[in-house]
Amino acid sequence: MTTDRLRPAPWNELSVLLGLWAAVAAYVVPLALIDPVARLLGAEAGFRDAGDAFEKASRVAAYADLALARAVAGNPIPGPPRLLADPVSVRVAWAMALVSSAFFLGALLLGARQRPRDLARVLGLDRFDAGRLWLPALCVAISYPLTGVYAAAVEALGIGPLIPVPSPATVEPVLRDPAALALYGLATVIAAPLSEEAVFRGLAFTGTLRWGFWPAAAFSAALFSLGHRDPATLLPFFAVGLVLAWLYWRAGSLWDAIAFHVLFNGLSFILLVARS
Numbered sequence: 485m486t487t488d489r490l491r492p493a494p495w496n497e498l499s500v501l502l503g504l505w506a507a508v509a510a511y512v513v514p515l516a517l518i519d520p521v522a523r524l525l526g527a528e529a530g531f532r533d534a535g536d537a538f539e540k541a542s543r544v545a546a547y548a549d550l551a552l553a554r555a556v557a558g559n560p561i562p563g564p565p566r567l568l569a570d571p572v573s574v575r576v577a578w579a580m581a582l583v584s585s586a587f588f589l590g591a592l593l594l595g596a597r598q599r600p601r602d603l604a605r606v607l608g609l610d611r612f613d614a615g616r617l618w619l620p621a622l623c624v625a626i627s628y629p630l631t632g633v634y635a636a637a638v639e640a641l642g643i644g645p646l647i648p649v650p651s652p653a654t655v656e657p658v659l660r661d662p663a664a665l666a667l668y669g670l671a672t673v674i675a676a677p678l679s680e681e682a683v684f685r686g687l688a689f690t691g692t693l694r695w696g697f698w699p700a701a702a703f704s705a706a707l708f709s710l711g712h713r714d715p716a717t718l719l720p721f722f723a724v725g726l727v728l729a730w731l732y733w734r735a736g737s738l739w740d741a742i743a744f745h746v747l748f749n750g751l752s753f754i755l756l757v758a759r760s
Contacts, residue, residue: 490693490732490733491693492690492691492693493596493690493691493693494598494606495595495598495687495691497691497692499595499596499597500687500691500692501595503591503594503596503683503687503688503691504591504595504687504688504707506587506590506591506594507587507588507683510587510588511584511587513584513587514580514583514584514587515580517580518576518580519573521576522576522577525572525576527570527572527576528566528570528573529570529573530566530569530570530573531569531570531574531576531654531657532569532654533569533653533654533656533657534565534566534568534653535652535653539653543565543567544565544567546565550562568660569657571657571660571661571663574657574658574661575663578658578664578667578668578670581675581676582667582670582675584679585671585676585678585679586675586679588679588680588682588683589678589679589682591682591683591687592682592687595691596686596687596691607737608735608736608737608738609737609739611735611736612737613735613737616740617740619734619735620731620740620741620743620747621747623727623731623744624744624747624748624751627724627727630720630723631720634719634720635647635648635716635720645715645716646715646718647716648716648717649716659756659757669753672749672752673746673749673753674746677742677745677746677749678742680711681732681738681741681745682738684704684705684707684711684728685704685728685729685741686738688704688707689701689703689704689729689732689733697729701726701730701733702726704728704729705721705722705724705725705728705729706722706725708722709721709722709725727744728741728745729741731744
């Protein structure tokens with residue numbers, strides 16, 4: 485089932501597969517370059533803290549015991565453990581996230597094998613309509629609280645693998661450094677919506693739309709959910725992926741899905757900064 489404005493892509497399933505493998509490389513390669521680039525800039529490797537407050541206290545206690553034992557034995561005392569991420573490494577990590585997003589757009593071009601102008605027409609990027617933005621905003625207003633309800637429900641039911649776990653080791657280094665926070669905001673609120681919609685909806689959904697709306701939407705939503713590599717978000721992000729596919733299909737323009745994604749991530753970013 486298709487609309488008059490969004491039709492199956494001129495690329496096939498093999499092209500989708502090629503683009504998806506390119507997207508995997510677009511994620512893995514910049515990630516692998518974070519530590520080498522950080523060292524090249526004179527920073528310590530590692531863009532995460534040692535853990536939460538309890539983990540840090542445990543490492544300090546273990547170091548104190550070791551230092552005392554070595555002092556009593558007359559042996560050299562080792563240097564203290566690294567508890568906080570190097571700010572330069574954190575900036576490099578989120579700069580690499582921006583590089584990864586750019587590579588994602590390249591994965592779309594590789595898989596679709598269309599000229600940029602033709603590709604923009606296929607994805608409806610030449611049909612931006614500000615008058616439609618109320619619908620993505622309404623969908624965010626409904627979807628965002630529902631993700632919170634889901635998280636509360638799985639926690640109340642004690643479904644361990646699905647319970648969201650805070651990640652202070654990753655977030656706190658960002659909040660301590662304004663430059664890292666700016667890069668984080670740019671990567672999550674602007675770059676990620678553009679790049680992820682390009683691959684998951686633009687390449688995968690459009691490229692399988694000949695299967696019908698629901699199979700293509702489920703396929704792209706599953707990829708989107710699995711791509712976040714977090715069991716706790718597996719089901720809610722699958723549902724969000726279905727909403728994103730529907731917005732794109734309904735409007736015949738990828739801009740509607742991008743708008744939802746920007747608003748959803750932007751709300752998360754605002755709440756993160758507000759809590760800090």
